[in-house]
Amino acid sequence: MSRKPIIAGNWKMNLLQSEAKELFEGIKSFVKDYTAPQLPTVVIAPTYTSLCAVESVKCDCGCGKNKIYVAAQNCHWEKSGAYTGEISVEMAKDAGCDYIIIGHSERRQYFSETDEMINKKAKAILAGGLIPIICCGETLEQREAGITDEHIATQIRAALSGISSEDVAKSVIAYEPIWAIGTGKTCDSTEANRVIKMIRNVVKEVAGVQAADSIRILYGGSVKPSTIEEQMSQSDIDGALVGGASLKADSFNEIIANTMKVSV
Numbered sequence: 001m002s003r004k005p006i007i008a009g010n011w012k013m014n015l016l017q018s019e020a021k022e023l024f025e026g027i028k029s030f031v032k033d034y035t036a037p038q039l040p041t042v043v044i045a046p047t048y049t050s051l052c053a054v055e056s057v058k059c060d061c062g063c064g065k066n067k068i069y070v071a072a073q074n075c076h077w078e079k080s081g082a083y084t085g086e087i088s089v090e091m092a093k094d095a096g097c098d099y100i101i102i103g104h105s106e107r108r109q110y111f112s113e114t115d116e117m118i119n120k121k122a123k124a125i126l127a128g129g130l131i132p133i134i135c136c137g138e139t140l141e142q143r144e145a146g147i148t149d150e151h152i153a154t155q156i157r158a159a160l161s162g163i164s165s166e167d168v169a170k171s172v173i174a175y176e177p178i179w180a181i182g183t184g185k186t187c188d189s190t191e192a193n194r195v196i197k198m199i200r201n202v203v204k205e206v207a208g209v210q211a212a213d214s215i216r217i218l219y220g221g222s223v224k225p226s227t228i229e230e231q232m233s234q235s236d237i238d239g240a241l242v243g244g245a246s247l248k249a250d251s252f253n254e255i256i257a258n259t260m261k262v263s264v
């Protein structure tokens, strides 16, 4: 089954509104030469304060898709209330988001997010009609201890617990080995593909074969224009969640262009 690739840029806590706007314009001017069916699904995830400085870009070929989608980097699972500093799914949607990244290792590590919280967020996002990009990944210690697969399977089972197969099928997972994030060390493509296949098997176990075939599973961790072609030529890698290289229009656009060389 062919799955549409996704190239998602996670801007993390970077860029003022004017800078976000400039980066957005740089990506927009690249995608204008293509239709959405030619492009991978392009997603950008600015900070909350820059969500309104960017916008999704509709395709005009009649396909009904966007050339650029907007994502929030996090959300709360409750609809509203006394949760200082948080935003709801509806607020993200109201600010133009179609996707929300959840469970990024930086949130797990620095803000003590648990698998249970990530599961609640995934459910709230899907109930609100948006798509979760659920991150998972192992630390270097876990990899060296030989418990990578076990750890990731636990994260995925917990994140998808109680979600219907239909909703799992439209979700996105990002496999991001923590030791590869922001370090310049990418995970070997065949190894990333092996772990992603293992994740797909876990999805099959919990949500059935159709969901496993449809769900898009990305690789993240020091993705660059020079690494994406090899990553995209693997059987099970459906795209990339890009941090550092998404902060410059040139490198992000080159990642999109190189993705189109291999698949779409």
Ligand code: PGA
Pocket: 010, 176, 180, 181, 182, 183, 184, 220, 221, 222, 223, 241, 242, 243, 244, 245
């Ligand atoms: P990186 O970040 O591309 O800078 O390694 C990836 C991520 O954290 O999503």
